[in-house]
Amino acid sequence: MKRIFALLLTLAMMLSLAGTAFAEPITDFVTYQTTANEMETFNILYSQYAKELDVLTNCIDGLLSNDNYGNLVPGLAETWETLDGGLTWTFNLRKGVKWVDYQANEKAEVVAEDFLWGLEWVLNEKKNLAANMSMPSEMLVGAQEYFDYTKELPEADALALGLEKFQEMVGIKAVDDYTLVFTCKAPMPYFATLGSYNCLYPVSGKLLAELGAEGMKAVSYDTLWYNGPYTMTTYVQNNEKVLTKNPTYWNKDIQTFNTVTVKMVDSVDVAFQMYQTGELDNVTLNEANLQTIYRSPSHEFHNHLNEARPTKYSYQIHLVYDKKLEDGSPDVAWNTAIALVCGDSVIWKPSEKTPLTAVACQAILGEAIASFSADHPDVAPDGLHALALGDREAGSLIAGSRKVAIVSATGSTRMGRSVAVQVAERFGRSILELGGNNAMIVAPSADLELAARAITFAAV
Numbered sequence: 001m002k003r004i005f006a007l008l009l010t011l012a013m014m015l016s017l018a019g020t021a022f023a024e025p026i027t028d029f030v031t032y033q034t035t036a037n038e039m040e041t042f043n044i045l046y047s048q049y050a051k052e053l054d055v056l057t058n059c060i061d062g063l064l065s066n067d068n069y070g071n072l073v074p075g076l077a078e079t080w081e082t083l084d085g086g087l088t089w090t091f092n093l094r095k096g097v098k099w100v101d102y103q104a105n106e107k108a109e110v111v112a113e114d115f116l117w118g119l120e121w122v123l124n125e126k127k128n129l130a131a132n133m134s135m136p137s138e139m140l141v142g143a144q145e146y147f148d149y150t151k152e153l154p155e156a157d158a159l160a161l162g163l164e165k166f167q168e169m170v171g172i173k174a175v176d177d178y179t180l181v182f183t184c185k186a187p188m189p190y191f192a193t194l195g196s197y198n199c200l201y202p203v204s205g206k207l208l209a210e211l212g213a214e215g216m217k218a219v220s221y222d223t224l225w226y227n228g229p230y231t232m233t234t235y236v237q238n239n240e241k242v243l244t245k246n247p248t249y250w251n252k253d254i255q256t257f258n259t260v261t262v263k264m265v266d267s268v269d270v271a272f273q274m275y276q277t278g279e280l281d282n283v284t285l286n287e288a289n290l291q292t293i294y295r296s297p298s299h300e301f302h303n304h305l306n307e308a309r310p311t312k313y314s315y316q317i318h319l320v321y322d323k324k325l326e327d328g329s330p331d332v333a334w335n336t337a338i339a340l341v342c343g344d345s346v347i348w349k350p351s352e353k354t355p356l357t358a359v360a361c362q363a364i365l366g367e368a369i370a371s372f373s374a375d376h377p378d379v380a381p382d383g384l385h386a387l388a389l390g391d392r393e394a395g396s397l398i399a400g401s402r403k404v405a406i407v408s409a410t411g412s413t414r415m416g417r418s419v420a421v422q423v424a425e426r427f428g429r430s431i432l433e434l435g436g437n438n439a440m441i442v443a444p445s446a447d448l449e450l451a452a453r454a455i456t457f458a459a460v
Contacts, residue, residue, distance in 0.1 A: 029257040030281050032271045035238050035264050042219050044198050045121050046131045058243060059228045063091055064195035072192060076110060086189035093178040098248045099204045099225040102233055106248060110227050112174035114202035120166040122199050125151040126158035127213055132199040139191060141171030141183045159213040229256050238264050322431055329433040332408055340384060349388040349395050362387040402426050
């Protein structure tokens, strides 16, 4: 995982130098989190949220990390390799890395067995409640079986487990203090990418012995052990946390701040006000503030703008492109809209008996696309939505074309049989709404003149 505050060092220097050519680089960096993103745990093996990992990954190192471009780089492992196509992976750990307490007092050396203790914690259902176990359970020999085993044990027995049963069942082995070997369920040439994730992070066996299972569940900043570039020396919930440079950190080549103070604020707007008064060294702007500053070269902060660095996180939107109505028939309007949003061009071929509704809708959609394109040029391509007027022959050409991935058709069962065969012959996909008629119900209280016009328009 990337160390956010190490990356921010460059950003902070740019901000401090923006107004004055000879400004001094920032050594004690002040940043922020919103109170909605306050940490809920200090156990990096349990956390699944950026609000904790953005802080803890600056305090604890894993096997590997990522550079500014997302490439894997050495962490606690200096080198790694697979000689059998990804079935087994060997990680060679660097020597002399220290675990320290929050005041940087040395506690123990980081050794290969610490990664066994870490993974045992992750895969022990009673200790970690299934957090972060999905990837190792899918990849490593015996990982799922060990999770199931602990799930069936009484809680006291599972919490008391050491490494004996774990090593017997799970495909991970500490060959010596500095050599770690993983055995996968099948060849996995991408397994090394897992080395930067907290599901494979270490925890000192000596720390676990000192705290016990319940103590590790409730670990706090002042009972946690650290091996990363910072230790957390101050934590006041919903107020601030202070990270202090770890003098024993193994990587002497990186630039770090002396301290990083994270102020807790109610909102990004409050953070921007604090940046304006000099209380913060960086801030992420909301859209309104960004546009104001970006569009005004004379603005005092215009030259302070820096593009936000990408993170390892991705945001996914899962769209249903075959949505059904309550009666089980396809929701053609939704499916068409989703296709357009995803950039898939749509051809609408209405019945030759009722073309006017389609012509009207095409005109409305054309206006909407033109309005969108005025503010977002080159986003919506020409021909994104096309109207094809014609008889059965025109419909048959569309159904038989290999360029049309999905055909959604509404009509008679006879039409459906014909379309289904044509599309299936070319291994396409069809969505069919067949048979039946849509009745028009006019209530006694309706405006009859308006209803007559609407019914007539829909029918043609």
